[in-house]
Amino acid sequence: MENDKNHIGDLYQKAFSDAGWDDPEDEQDWNAIAFELDKKRFYRFSWTRFNVYYCGFIILLVLLMVFLLARYLMLEENTFKKNNPTHPDSGNVSLIERTEG
Amino acid sequence: MFNETEILKGCRSFDPQAQQQLYKKYVSRMRALCVRYARDREEAKDILQDGFLKIFSQIGQYEATGTLEGWLRRIMVNTAITFYNRNKKHYHESLDELLIEHTKEEGCYIKGPVSEDPELFSEATYTHEELLEALNQLPEGHRIVFNMYHVEDFSHAEIAEALQIEEKTSRSRLFRAKKALQEYLQVIANRTTKISNI
Numbered sequence: 001m002e003n004d005k006n007h008i009g010d011l012y013q014k015a016f017s018d019a020g021w022d023d024p025e026d027e028q029d030w031n032a033i034a035f036e037l038d039k040k041r042f043y044r045f046s047w048t049r050f051n052v053y054y055c056g057f058i059i060l061l062v063l064l065m066v067f068l069l070a071r072y073l074m075l076e077e078n079t080f081k082k083n084n085p086t087h088p089d090s091g092n093v094s095l096i097e098r099t100e101g
Numbered sequence: 102m103f104n105e106t107e108i109l110k111g112c113r114s115f116d117p118q119a120q121q122q123l124y125k126k127y128v129s130r131m132r133a134l135c136v137r138y139a140r141d142r143e144e145a146k147d148i149l150q151d152g153f154l155k156i157f158s159q160i161g162q163y164e165a166t167g168t169l170e171g172w173l174r175r176i177m178v179n180t181a182i183t184f185y186n187r188n189k190k191h192y193h194e195s196l197d198e199l200l201i202e203h204t205k206e207e208g209c210y211i212k213g214p215v216s217e218d219p220e221l222f223s224e225a226t227y228t229h230e231e232l233l234e235a236l237n238q239l240p241e242g243h244r245i246v247f248n249m250y251h252v253e254d255f256s257h258a259e260i261a262e263a264l265q266i267e268e269k270t271s272r273s274r275l276f277r278a279k280k281a282l283q284e285y286l287q288v289i290a291n292r293t294t295k296i297s298n299i
Binding site: 008009011012013015016021022023025026029030032033034036037038040041044046 | 115117120121124125128129130132133134136137146149150153154157158227229232236247248250251252279282283286
């Protein structure tokens with residue numbers, strides 16, 4: 001380390017190396033930091049906190065349930081058509097036959 | 102209230118309460134550091150916020166070999182240097198020189214030899230605000246070198262590497278910064294004496 005320190009350097013080092021600087025806006029500044037930290041926390045993996053992975057898992061579950069429900073309804077419809085070939089809703093009877101009666 | 106070990110443990114697991122405790126414990130000292138490096142209060146705020154976000158993201162890398170405060174200060178100084186390096190594209194050192202010349206013409210500089218009176222450089226003579234006022238008169242590149250060398254104890258080689266300048270540039274900026282500060286402090290001391298005489 002160069003040895004060219006002088007009075008002025010000592011003055012600033014003494015005054016500022018351990019100095020505090022209070023600001024009434026500390027709470028506001030913390031809020032801005034906390035908001036950013038919440039965003040980071042959301043993208044961080046954790047078993048105990050709600051985060052993007054839980055969110056993704058829930059969306060995946062919802063999509064899976066919608067898919068299974070749609071598939072179930074389609075199967076039901078096919079079974080109904082198979083079991084009732086003459087029923088108007090089965091699609092095997094033409095419109096003319098249905099109106100004639 | 103947590104102790105430092107609990108705060109560290111909590112911060113490593115991203116616990117919001119521990120993070121707030123760490124912030125409350127060190128914010129005033131970190132702000133004092135930021136205001137020395139920033140051009141104004143707004144920039145100091147930005148450096149402080151960015152610095153704390155870096156601290157919370159990198160706290161897992163802290164090994165308890167040195168003091169926690171020392172590690173926090175390092176991160177804050179690095180954040181301030183990043184801000185300086187980002188902005189210096191729009192700020193030429195030749196402009197720094199011009200500013201010094203202009204300020205001299207405006208009469209803020211004292212003509213003649215600089216006083217070496219130890220009383221003039223006594224801590225008791227100035228408030229923190231006055232010391233900061235004098236520091237803020239310096240061009241950005243000079244101020245940052247002065248802070249790094251005298252308050253944070255960096256060597257010229259470290260300063261040169263961090264600021265991407267040559268070592269001799271760092272030395273010359275330090276020399277000019279000290280000279281200018283001596284003159285500004287003398288102005289402030291004279292002003293204070295005049296006021297107290299009234």
